[in-house]
Amino acid sequence: MTGIARIETATAVLPLPAPLHLGAMTVTRREYSAVRASDADGFSGVAYCLSREAPMAEIVERLVAGHAIGANADDPAATWDRMLRGSAIVGRVGLVRRAIGLVDIALWDVAARRAEMPLWRMLGTGNAPRDAMLVAAYPSAARTPREVADEVLAQADGWSQVKISRMPDPAYMRELLALLGDDLPSGTGLVVDVGFGWRDADEALAEIAQWGDPRLAWLEDPLLPEDAAGCARIRRESGLRVSVGDEVTDPAVLRALVEAEAVDVLRLDVVAIGGVTPARELIAWASDRGVPVSGHVYPEVTAHLGIGVETFARGTNPYDPAPSFIVGGPVFAGTVRPTDAAGLGFTLDPGVFDLSAFSGGRR
Template identity: 30%
Template sequence: MNTANASDIVITSIHARAVNVPLEHPVRTSVGVISTSPLVLIDLHASDGSVGRAYLFTYTPMALEATRQMVLALGEALKGQPLAPLDLDRLLAQRLRLLGRTGIALMACAGIDMAAWDALAVARGLPLVELLGGRRRAVPAYDSHSMDGVELGVERARRAVAQGFGAIKTKVGYATLAEDLRVVRALRQAIGDDTQLLVDFNQGLSVPEAVRRIHAFEGEGIAWVEEPTLQEDYAGHARIREQVRLPIQIGENWCGPGEMAKALDASACDFVMPDAMKIGGVTGWLRAAALAQARGLPMSSHIFQEVSVHLLAVTPTCHLLERMDLAGPVLAEPLAFENGTAIAPPQPGTGIAWNEDAVRRFEVRAC
C-alpha cells in the first residue's frame, strides 16, 4: 500500500493507446457485424506512483483515433488535479457544458473516471469493490453469444452449460419469425430446462413486429427480451411491455443516469443493464444502481466484465454479469470464471493490467 495521504495525490499524466483486437467469434447482430474489438487503453499516472488503467470499446475502428485524442485532450485538462473521482466528474461536466457530454466525449470521460477509481484503489491498497464498501464475492454471470445460427449456436450453448453457466444469451431478429423460433428451440433443447435463455433483438424491430415475435416466444422459456425496438424509444418499449408477458431488458445504450431515469419514468423495462462506459464509468454506475434500487429493478451489466464484476458486487439489485471477453488478448490476467460466476480479483484496483507484447502486436498507430 502506498503511504501518501490520498488527499495529496494528484494526476500527473494520462496516456492512451489504440488497439484492434481479434475476436474468437465475430459479434453478429440483426443490425450489423462487429468483427474485431477496437479498444482505447488508458493509463492514468498519479503523483504517488499509482497507475490506474481502463479501456474503452469504440465498436468500430473508425472511432479509435478520435476517441484516443479526446482522452488525451481531457487528460491534459486534468493534470495536477487531485485524484478524487467525484470531483473530477464535476470538473469534466463543467468543462464540457457547452459541447455536451455525449458521444465520444462521454466515452472518454467514462474511461478517465474508471482509470481514476482504479488508481485510487491502488493507492489505498484495496480491490475496487472494497474501496466502494463491498466485498469480493461470486457474481452470477451469463455467457453472451451472437446471432450464430443453429449449428454454432448449439455448440456454444453446450460449451457454456458444461462450464457451469446458468444463463446464456443469443442474438435474434433473423429475417423471419420462423428462423428465430428454429434457433431458440434448438438452443432450448441443447441447454435443457434448468438454464436460463435470454434473447437480444439489438433494436431491430418495429413496435408491432416486436409484439408479434415476443408473443411467439412466450412458450419457449425466455427469461428476458433485450432491446426489441429502438433503444431511445422508451414509449415504444412501454407499449411492448403492456402487450407481452415476457420481461423486457434495456439499458446498454443509456448515455448517463439521466437517460436511465427517463426510461424508468416511462416504465420502459422490467430489468436494467447499464454499460460501464456509456453510463459514465464507476461514478455513473453508482448513480444508476441507486435508481435501480429505488425502483426495485434487477440490474445486470453490459460488457466491460473486468470493472463490472466489482460494480455488481456493490449493486443492491445485482442480477447477472455479462461474460463477453473483448479485451482478454491484451490483458496480463483476463477475468476468471468458475461454475458460471466471477469474483473480483484480490489485487488492488480493478485487476486490469496490460500484456505489453500483445498491445504492441495489435496497436493501431495514427497516420
C-alpha cells in the same frame, strides 16, 4: 494532496474471423481504446473500451485529459465533476461522456491502488459471487439452428445466463429457441439480444408471436432505448421480461425506462454512462426502485460494482477478443467473483495491447 500527473492513451485493432451481424450493424473488427492514468507518486490505473470506430483516444486527449491533470488522486468523484464541467460546452452525453468514462475508470483504479485495496472494497459492494452472462453464440444463415444450439449447450453448464443474438428469420428463431428450451440446464437462463433491430413495438410483437413460447430470462434491447413507451408495450403484451440500456450515455434515458415500467432488468454500460462515478449513483437509484442492473461487457470493472456481468469466453473466441489481452481480473465459474488484487486488479497484456503505443498524452 497527490495529484494526477499524466493521462496517456493507446488504440489497438484486432480483426474478427468472420463478420458479426448485430441488428442493423455489421462488425468486421474490434477496435479498442485504452487509458492509463498516473499520479505523482507513481501509481497507475488503466481502463479500456470498444471504440466502435470512434476516435476515442483523440477525444480523451483533446477534450477530457487536461481537466484531470493535477486533480486529487484520492478523489476520483470530484475529478469526474471537473471533467464533465470542463467539457460541458462540447457535450455531456455521447462520445465525450464515453471519454470521461474511460478516464474515470482509470482514476478509480489509481485511487484503490493507492489505498492498497480492491475497488469493490473501496466501493463497499462486497465480493460475493455475482450473476454472470456468457455471450455464447451469434446465429447466422450459414449455420443450422441445431449447430448454433450445440455451440450454446457446449458452454452453458453453470452459467447464470447465456446469450444469443436474434436472427431476423422467425422460423429459424422458433426452431433454435425450441432446441435451447428443451436442453439448457435448468439453472441457466436464456437471453436473446435484438440489438435494437426492430423499428417499433408493432414489428417486434408480430415477430415475437412467431417464436412459439420461448422461455427467456429476458429479451434484450428490442428497440432503441429512447423508445421507453414502445419497450413498455413489448414487455406488457409479449409477456417476456425485457432488458434495455446497452451503449446509453444519458442517465435520463435509463431513468425514463424504469419510470415507464419498460424494463425488468436495466442494462448499464459503465464506460458509456461516464464511468464508475455515475454508475454507482444509477445502480443505487435502480435498486431503490426494485430494478436489478446488468452490466454490458467490461466484466473486469462491473464485477466491482456489485451487479450482474456479461462476458465472452475466456481465451480465444470468435466474437470479442478482449479476454485475450486482459491479464488478471475477476474469477469466472458460472458466476463471477471480483479479484482481491488492489484496484481493478487487471492489466493489459503487452503482447496483444502494445503498452509502448501509449501516446505522450497529457502531463
